Amino acid sequence: MNILQSFKMALKSIWGNKMRSFLTMLGIIIGVASVIILVSLVNGQMSYMKDSFTSMGTNQMTVRLTNLTTRYADVDDMYQFYNDNRDLFSHMTPSVSVSATLKYGTESLEDTTVTGVSEEYLDMKDQTLNAGRFISYSDIASRQKVCVVGYYVAWKLYGSVDNAIDKTIKMNGSAYRIVGVISRQDEDELEAGGTDDILYLPYSSAAKMNNTARISNYVFATSDTDYTAKAKESLETFLMGIYKDDSLFRVTAMSEMLESLDSMISMMSMVLGGIAGISLLVAGVGVMNIMLVSVTERTREIGIRKALGAKKINIMQQFVIEAAVTSSLGGVVGIVVGSVATTIVGAAIGITATPTPGAVIVSFSVSVGIGLLFGYMPASRAANLSPIDALRSE
Amino acid sequence: MAEPLIELKEIYKVYQMGEEEVRANDGVTMTILRGEFVAIVGKSGSGKSTLMNIIGALDVPSDGEYLLGGADVGSMSDNQLAQIRNKMIGFIFQQYNLLPRLNLLENVELPLLYSGAGTEERKERAMASLERVGLAEKWKNLPNQLSGGQQQRVSIARALAGNPSLILADEPTGALDSKTSRDVLDFLKELNDEGNTIVMITHDSTIALEARRVIRVHDGKINFDGDVNEYSAIL
Ligand SMILES: Nc1ncnc2c1ncn2[C@@H]1O[C@H](COP(=O)(O)OP(=O)(O)O)[C@@H](O)[C@H]1O
Ligand SMILES: [Mg+2]
Numbered sequence: 281m282n283i284l285q286s287f288k289m290a291l292k293s294i295w296g297n298k299m300r301s302f303l304t305m306l307g308i309i310i311g312v313a314s315v316i317i318l319v320s321l322v323n324g325q326m327s328y329m330k331d332s333f334t335s336m337g338t339n340q341m342t343v344r345l346t347n348l349t350t351r352y353a354d355v356d357d358m359y360q361f362y363n364d365n366r367d368l369f370s371h372m373t374p375s376v377s378v379s380a381t382l383k384y385g386t387e388s389l390e391d392t393t394v395t396g397v398s399e400e401y402l403d404m405k406d407q408t409l410n411a412g413r414f415i416s417y418s419d420i421a422s423r424q425k426v427c428v429v430g431y432y433v434a435w436k437l438y439g440s441v442d443n444a445i446d447k448t449i450k451m452n453g454s455a456y457r458i459v460g461v462i463s464r465q466d467e468d469e470l471e472a473g474g475t476d477d478i479l480y481l482p483y484s485s486a487a488k489m490n491n492t493a494r495i496s497n498y499v500f501a502t503s504d505t506d507y508t509a510k511a512k513e514s515l516e517t518f519l520m521g522i523y524k525d526d527s528l529f530r531v532t533a534m535s536e537m538l539e540s541l542d543s544m545i546s547m548m549s550m551v552l553g554g555i556a557g558i559s560l561l562v563a564g565v566g567v568m569n570i571m572l573v574s575v576t577e578r579t580r581e582i583g584i585r586k587a588l589g590a591k592k593i594n595i596m597q598q599f600v601i602e603a604a605v606t607s608s609l610g611g612v613v614g615i616v617v618g619s620v621a622t623t624i625v626g627a628a629i630g631i632t633a634t635p636t637p638g639a640v641i642v643s644f645s646v647s648v649g650i651g652l653l654f655g656y657m658p659a660s661r662a663a664n665l666s667p668i669d670a671l672r673s674e
Numbered sequence: 675m676a677e678p679l680i681e682l683k684e685i686y687k688v689y690q691m692g693e694e695e696v697r698a699n700d701g702v703t704m705t706i707l708r709g710e711f712v713a714i715v716g717k718s719g720s721g722k723s724t725l726m727n728i729i730g731a732l733d734v735p736s737d738g739e740y741l742l743g744g745a746d747v748g749s750m751s752d753n754q755l756a757q758i759r760n761k762m763i764g765f766i767f768q769q770y771n772l773l774p775r776l777n778l779l780e781n782v783e784l785p786l787l788y789s790g791a792g793t794e795e796r797k798e799r800a801m802a803s804l805e806r807v808g809l810a811e812k813w814k815n816l817p818n819q820l821s822g823g824q825q826q827r828v829s830i831a832r833a834l835a836g837n838p839s840l841i842l843a844d845e846p847t848g849a850l851d852s853k854t855s856r857d858v859l860d861f862l863k864e865l866n867d868e869g870n871t872i873v874m875i876t877h878d879s880t881i882a883l884e885a886r887r888v889i890r891v892h893d894g895k896i897n898f899d900g901d902v903n904e905y906s907a908i909l
Contacts, residue, residue, distance in 0.1 A: 585784065
């Protein structure tokens with residue numbers, strides 16, 4: 281008797297007991313589906329978060345300073361450091377946040393992200409201009425009242441990009457001339473507070489608007505992501521020399537945050553996968569139960585088969601294969617259910633979640649493994665029954 | 675002179691029931707030749723089933739020697755016993771013992787399945803066997819779609835399918851009415867006329883009279899062994 285025949289026999293027996301087989305599979309289906317749903321949704325959410333981190337630039341680090349009257353680093357100090365370390369750094373910009381209401385005619389914008397930056401900013405962020413020019417060094421040096429706006433601002437206040445160029449925009453009462461418009465970032469949506477609702481002005485002008493003499497935020501970009509650790513260290517050494525106290529400054533590398541996000545992702549996936557794995561295990565115990573019941577129910581059948589010449593191995597094979605086929609069928613259905621549910625739930629809560637191959641492969645092999653494992657015990661019990669005892673049972 | 679098929683020498687089967695020892699077979703010696711039709715008869719509890727389990731290689735004796743076709747069954751492993759049951763013995767049970775979820779053909783194919791015959795050969799031989807008992811047309815039916823007599827014929831077909839050396843029937847008419855019993859007994863006789871060796875277990879002396887030779891057991895021992903005419907004389 282070969283394996284193929286055992287398979288046919290298993291399928292026959294599964295088909296012959298549809299209700300029992302379905303109940304056995306149900307546990308596996310729920311287990312596999314929940315593994316896939318949980319892991320895939322977490323993955324979808326996390327990779328969304330990761331994408332937004334990555335788009336901020338993995339080669340960048342932000343520097344935050346607490347300037348005191350006696351210990352401080354001004355813009356010139358920072359530029360001095362930057363120019364001394366051009367082997368490590370490719371870009372640098374002060375970053376001055378301004379909270380401002382933008383006005384043009386009777387229209388106004390409240391949620392725009394307004395930032396004072398250097399001429400290197402555009403390059404550093406890998407953004408391009410739709411029209412006009414970016415802020416220049418001379419704008420900064422002479423604190424020109426010029427600015428570059430995002431696509432949303434141009435569209436909302438002026439109707440079009442071309443219309444916006446050379447127009448004035450009022451920011452907290454002072455008039456700025458628009459010299460350029462940034463290319464649209466978000467192809468799907470244009471909304472207030474979105475990635476296109478932005479305005480850049482010279483950091484010197486921004487500092488003046490904020491009435492601050494010293495700038496406390498900078499963004500550095502390393503020329504290579506491999507330099508992150510070295511670049512961070514040299515920045516910290518430099519700042520320590522000035523502040524003599526590491527609580528007065530803080531250097532945060534994006535790539536480090538990405539790393540911790542990565543480890544958080546795998547932690548979450550593992551924890552949730554583990555929880556779902558427990559439900560798979562419970563399903564396995566269910567398979568074992570049903571197989572045990574089935575052995576008891578079918579003791580007479582086992583006796584008859586043995587009387588007709590079935591060896592231990594034949595009976596063993598029959599039950600193990602039956603358990604394995606039941607649980608892999610359950611596994612396949614679980615994969616389908618889980619994949620469909622992932623897509624539906626993902627769409628409902630606004631995550632683009634696709635079933636991860638890892639979750640599918642792991643949950644399927646676990647379900648088959650469980651079938652084999654928990655099918656083995658009842659199977660060996662069945663195989664070891666003596667033919668007369670088995671025949672006598674009713 | 676035909677050669678011996680079954681040789682039992684001083685067979686004991688002892689069950690330990692707490693303090694008490696039950697000697698279900700208490701020193702049974704007999705020889706059955708190829709081509710014989712033997713009835714083993716006895717009252718309930720006399721040790722017939724125990725004897726049949728040993729002859730059928732379903733169980734091994736506590737003591738004694740059992741040769742089947744010259745091979746020593748008493749010292750065989752489980753797998754060897756399974757092989758003996760498969761190749762040498764065709765069982766006919768009182769309760770037919772057909773598998774309810776398999777159709778007639780699949781039921782008859784079972785011994786061939788375990789002997790490793792190929793799909794084609796299995797189908798062919800099982801079908802021929804069903805033909806033999808006149809149920810070939812119904813091969814697709816499930817056992818419970820047949821009458822008791824028909825089911826017993828299927829179980830005979832199954833016993834014949836592997837072309838065994840010995841047909842071992844345990845109360846084959848026990849569950850049947852007298853008309854169908856008659857048919858089954860006639861069929862067994864027919865098989866014997868064709869040269870098959872048949873051992874039939876029964877508690878019913880009138881059924882035993884259908885055989886050619888009768889062995890009577892009592893309290894685990896043989897107390898009569900002779901020609902059916904001698905047996906009918908002492909009844
Ligand atoms: N498995 C067993 N355990 C204990 N005693 C048994 C067992 N099988 C049979 N016996 C005893 O052996 C004796 C013979 O039984 P059995 O062979 O079944 O007789 P029969 O088939 O002629 O009715 C009886 O006393 C029975 O109780
Ligand atoms: Mg009995």
